[in-house]
Amino acid sequence: MRALFSAGGFLATLYYWWPLPAMDPNSWPALLGVAYGAICFCLILLSAPRKENRTVVFSLLFLQVMNAGVLFLGDLRLVGLCWLLGLFPAAVSRSGNRWQWLARNRLYLYYQVLGAFSLLAALYFLGSLHAEWFLITRLPLLAAPGGSTAILAGTCVLFSVWVRLGLFPFHAGSLSLLKDSPLPLGIGLLTAPGAFALFLRVALPLCPLTETSLTLVRALVISSLYLAFLGVVQKSPRKWLGLLYPILISAATLGWAMPSHLGVMGSVYLWVTAMLSTTGLGIVLWLVEERTGLERWSEGGGWVRVMPGIAAFFFIFGLSAVNVPGTFGFLGEDLVLQATFATEPLTAALSVIAMGLLAVTMYRGYLLLFLGKVNAEMPACDLLPRERWSLLLLLLLLVGFGLSF
Amino acid sequence: MIDSLAVSLFSLVGVPLAAFVLVGLAAILNLQLKESGIRGVVSVVILALVLSTLVVGGEILLSTRHLAQWEPGHWFKIGNYEFEFLFRADALSFPILVVTTILSAASGLFSFQYLHREEGFSRFFLLYLLFVAGMNLTLLAGTIDLLVAGWEMVGISSALLIGFFHYRDQPAQHGYTAWIAYRICDVALILATVAWHQQFDTARFDVSPQGLPEPRLLLAILLLVASLAKSAQLPLSWWLPKAMEGPTPSSALFYGGLSIHAGAYLLLRTRVVWQASGLVPFLIVLIGVSTAIYGTTVGLARPDAKSKLAFACLSQVGLIFAEIGLGLTTLAIWHLMGHALLRTLQFLRAPSLLQDHNLFGTSPASGPRFWERMSPDAFRTWIYRQAVAGFSLEESLRWAVVGPVLKVAVFFERVEDGWLARFAPRDESKGGLK
Numbered sequence: 100m101r102a103l104f105s106a107g108g109f110l111a112t113l114y115y116w117w118p119l120p121a122m123d124p125n126s127w128p129a130l131l132g133v134a135y136g137a138i139c140f141c142l143i144l145l146s147a148p149r150k151e152n153r154t155v156v157f158s159l160l161f162l163q164v165m166n167a168g169v170l171f172l173g174d175l176r177l178v179g180l181c182w183l184l185g186l187f188p189a190a191v192s193r194s195g196n197r198w199q200w201l202a203r204n205r206l207y208l209y210y211q212v213l214g215a216f217s218l219l220a221a222l223y224f225l226g227s228l229h230a231e232w233f234l235i236t237r238l239p240l241l242a243a244p245g246g247s248t249a250i251l252a253g254t255c256v257l258f259s260v261w262v263r264l265g266l267f268p269f270h271a272g273s274l275s276l277l278k279d280s281p282l283p284l285g286i287g288l289l290t291a292p293g294a295f296a297l298f299l300r301v302a303l304p305l306c307p308l309t310e311t312s313l314t315l316v317r318a319l320v321i322s323s324l325y326l327a328f329l330g331v332v333q334k335s336p337r338k339w340l341g342l343l344y345p346i347l348i349s350a351a352t353l354g355w356a357m358p359s360h361l362g363v364m365g366s367v368y369l370w371v372t373a374m375l376s377t378t379g380l381g382i383v384l385w386l387v388e389e390r391t392g393l394e395r396w397s398e399g400g401g402w403v404r405v406m407p408g409i410a411a412f413f414f415i416f417g418l419s420a421v422n423v424p425g426t427f428g429f430l431g432e433d434l435v436l437q438a439t440f441a442t443e444p445l446t447a448a449l450s451v452i453a454m455g456l457l458a459v460t461m462y463r464g465y466l467l468l469f470l471g472k473v474n475a476e477m478p479a480c481d482l483l484p485r486e487r488w489s490l491l492l493l494l495l496l497l498v499g500f501g502l503s504f
Numbered sequence: 505m506i507d508s509l510a511v512s513l514f515s516l517v518g519v520p521l522a523a524f525v526l527v528g529l530a531a532i533l534n535l536q537l538k539e540s541g542i543r544g545v546v547s548v549v550i551l552a553l554v555l556s557t558l559v560v561g562g563e564i565l566l567s568t569r570h571l572a573q574w575e576p577g578h579w580f581k582i583g584n585y586e587f588e589f590l591f592r593a594d595a596l597s598f599p600i601l602v603v604t605t606i607l608s609a610a611s612g613l614f615s616f617q618y619l620h621r622e623e624g625f626s627r628f629f630l631l632y633l634l635f636v637a638g639m640n641l642t643l644l645a646g647t648i649d650l651l652v653a654g655w656e657m658v659g660i661s662s663a664l665l666i667g668f669f670h671y672r673d674q675p676a677q678h679g680y681t682a683w684i685a686y687r688i689c690d691v692a693l694i695l696a697t698v699a700w701h702q703q704f705d706t707a708r709f710d711v712s713p714q715g716l717p718e719p720r721l722l723l724a725i726l727l728l729v730a731s732l733a734k735s736a737q738l739p740l741s742w743w744l745p746k747a748m749e750g751p752t753p754s755s756a757l758f759y760g761g762l763s764i765h766a767g768a769y770l771l772l773r774t775r776v777v778w779q780a781s782g783l784v785p786f787l788i789v790l791i792g793v794s795t796a797i798y799g800t801t802v803g804l805a806r807p808d809a810k811s812k813l814a815f816a817c818l819s820q821v822g823l824i825f826a827e828i829g830l831g832l833t834t835l836a837i838w839h840l841m842g843h844a845l846l847r848t849l850q851f852l853r854a855p856s857l858l859q860d861h862n863l864f865g866t867s868p869a870s871g872p873r874f875w876e877r878m879s880p881d882a883f884r885t886w887i888y889r890q891a892v893a894g895f896s897l898e899e900s901l902r903w904a905v906v907g908p909v910l911k912v913a914v915f916f917e918r919v920e921d922g923w924l925a926r927f928a929p930r931d932e933s934k935g936g937l938k
Binding site for chain 2: 407
C-alpha cells in the first residue's frame with residue numbers, strides 16, 4: 100500500500116514539471132508549479148519508507164490538486180473552493196487524540212475560520228456586482244464599475260491570503276500547528292502554494308494599488324523586523340522555522356505593492372525561494388529530529404562531526420533563504436529592492452535589515468547545532484542516499500533558477 | 505577566433521568558481537577526494553590565475569587607455585532593468601589583482617604542506633577557492649552589482665574559515681562574531697547598491713562626476729559603513745583579533761593580505777561618489793587615524809604574535825583609510841600592496857617565530873620604546889591598562905548595541921508567549937511551547 104501511494108505521489112507530481120523545458124521567467128504559474136512539484140516530490144521521496152507515509156502522501160497529493168485548481172481554474176467559485184479545501188490536510192496532520200489536537204491548535208482554527216469567512220464574504224460582494232462575476236478573466240472589468248464594492252471584495256481576498264500564510268499577527272496560529280504536526284506536512288502547509296495565485300489572479304485585479312495597500316506592506320515589513328528579533332532568542336528550531344517563513348514572505352510582499360512588473364516578478368522569485376529554502380531547512384531539521392530527538396537548539400553541539408552532510412545542507416539552505424549571490428533569492432531581492440527603493444526607501448531598508456538579522460539567527464542555529472564541542476556522543480548518522488538526492492534536487496532548483504534567468 | 509582577454513578575465517573568476525563547485529559537489533555527494541586530487545585541482549587553478557593575470561597585464565600595457573574590459577552581456581533582464589556582466593581591470597584594480605594572484609598562489613602552495621593530513625584539508629581548500637573567486641570578482645567587477653556578489657562570497661568563506669577548528673567552542677563562536685560584522689557591512693552595501701541604481705540609472709562604476717545628481721550623502725555613508733566593517737575600522741574592529749582563530753594560511757590571506765583591504769578598495773573604487781561631499785572624506789580620515797592609534801596602542805599590550813599582527817594590520821589599514829580620505833589615491837594603492845605582501849609574509853612566518861629566534865638569534869621582543877621611556881609612569885600604566893582591555897571597545901558595543909537588541913528580543917518573546925499561552929496552555933507532557 101505504501102509503495103502504491105508513493106508511486107501515485109511521484110506520478111502526480113510529474114505533471115507539474117511539464118513547463119520546465121520551456122520555462123519563461125515571466126510565467127509565474129509555471130514557476131510556482133515547478134517549485135511546488137519539486138517540494139512534493141522530495142517530501143514523498145523522504146516519507147515513502149516511514150510510518151506516517153499514507154497521511155503525508157495523501158495530504159500532499161490533495162494539496163497539489165487544490166493548488167492546481169487555484170493556479171489554473173477560470174471559475175472563481177471553484178478557485179475559492181480549492182482554496183478552502185486546501186485547509187483539509189491540517190486536520191489529518193494531527194497526532195494523537197483529535198479533540199486534544201483541536202484544543203491545542205484552536206488559535207490556528209480560529210484564524211482559519213476567519214480567513215474562510217473573509218473569502219466567502221468576498222464572493223458574496225462580487226456576486227452582487229454582475230451576473231458573470233465568477234469568471235476570473237472578467238474581474239478587472241468588475242473593478243471599475245464596482246468601485247468600492249470590488250475594492251472591499253479584493254481586500255477580503257487579501258485578508259484571507261494573509262491569514263492562510265500566517266503573516267503577522269496570524270503567525271502565532273501556524274507556530275502552534277507546526278509544533279504539533281509531522282514536520283514535512285507542516286512545511287507543505289506553510290508553503291501555502293496557492294496563496295500567491297489567489298493574490299495575483301483575484302485580489303490584485305479587484306483592488307488596484309492604493310495608499311492602503313502600501314500601508315499594509317509597510318506594516319508587514321515592520322512586523323518582519325519584529326519576527327526577526329524573535330528569531331534572535333528562539334530556543335526551539337521548529338519555532339524558528341515557523342518564524343522564518345513569514346519573514347521571507349514579508350520580504351516578498353514588498354514587491355506586490357509596487358506598481359511595476361519588476362516588483363511583481365521579484366516578488367514571485369522571492370516567493371519561490373521562500374518555498375524551496377524553507378522546505379530544505381525543514382527537511383534538514385526533521386532529519387536531525389529523527390536522529391537525535393532534538394527539541395531545543397541547546398541540545399545540539401558539534402554534530403558536524405557525525406552528520407557533515409546534514410550540516411552542509413542546513414548552511415546552504417540557510418544561505419539561500421537570506422538571498423546570497425548565485426541563488427534565486429539574490430535575483431528576487433535585487434528586483435524587489437530596485438522596484439521599492441525609489442518610492443519606499445525606509446521600508447526597503449527595514450526589509451534588508453530584517454534579512455540581515457535572519458542571517459544572524461541562521462548562523463546562530465548552525466553554531467548551536469553543528470559547531471563547538473560535542474554535547475552528546477552519538478554514532479555517525481549522516482544522510483542516506485535518498486535524503487541526499489532529495490535535498491540536492493531542491494538545491495539544484497534554487498541555484499539553477501538563480502543562474503539560468 | 506578566441507578572445508584571449510575575455511578568456512583571461514573569465515578565468516580569473518570562473519576557474520576558481522568551477523573548482524569550488526567541483527570540490528563542493530564531491531563533498532555533498534559524500535565522495536572522498538584524496539589530498540593529491542585536491543592539490544591537483546588547486547594547482548591548476550593557481551596556474552590559470554597566474555597565466556590569466558599575465559595576459560590581462562599584457563593587454564593593459566598594450567591598450568592606449570590602460571584598461572582591459574570585457575562585456576559578455578547580462579545575467580537577467582526584466583523590462584528596462586538588467587543585471588550587467590562587466591569585467592574590468594584598470595589602473596586601480598590591476599595592481600591589487602597582481603597582489604591577489606601572488607598571495608593566493610603563495611598561500612595555496614604553503615597550505616599544501618601546512619595542512620597536510622589535517623582533518624579539514626578539503627574543507628579548507630573548498631573555502632579557499634570560494635574566497636579566490638570572490639576576491640577576483642570584487643576586483644574585476646565593473647558594476648556595483650557584481651561587486652556585491654564577490655563581496656558576499658569573501659564574507660562567507662571568511663566566517664567559515666575562522667570557525668575552521670569547529671570542534672573547539674572558541675573558534676566557532678568567533679566565526680559567528682565575524683559573520684555578524686560581515687552582515688552589517690552586507691546590509692549597508694546592498695542598500696548602497698540600490699541607492700546607486702536609483703541615483704545613476706546604471707550599476708556601472710564609470711559614472712561621470714560632472715553628471716552626478718544631489719544628494720549623494722546617504723549613498724556615501726552607506727558605502728563608508730560597508731567598508732568599515734569589512735576592513736575592521738572603528739567602531740567595527742572588535743572582530744578582527746578574534747578572526748585569528750582560523751588556520752594560519754587563511755589568517756595570512758584574509759586578514760593580512762586581501763580581505764581586510766576590500767573595504768579600502770571599495771572606497772577607492774567609489775571615490776567619485778563620496779569625494780565631493782565634505783563630510784565623508786573627513787569621516788574617513790578621522791576613523792582611519794583613530795583606528796591606527798587604537799591598533800598600535802592595543803597591539804603593544806598583546807602577548808601573542810598573531811594578535812599583535814592583527815592589531816598592526818588594523819593600524820596600517822587605518823592609515824590607508826586616512827590616505828584615501830585625504831585624496832592620496834596612488835599612495836594608498838602602493839601602501840595597500842606593500843602592506844598586503846609584508847603582512848602575509850609575517851603571518852605565514854608567525855608559527856616559526858621561536859624557531860627563527862633559535863636559529864638566527866633574533867629577539868621577538870624589543871626593549872622599551874622612546875615614548876615609553878619619556879612618558880610619566882602614571883600615564884604609561886593607565887594607557888597599558890586601557891590597551892590590555894582593548895579600550896573596552898567590545899564591552900561598550902555589548903552595552904550599547906547587543907544588550908538593547910537582546911532586551912527587545914526577550915521582551916517580544918514574552919509578549920508572544922503570553923499571547924500563545926492564552927490559547928494553547930502549556931502541556932507539560934509535551935514539553936511546553938518552546
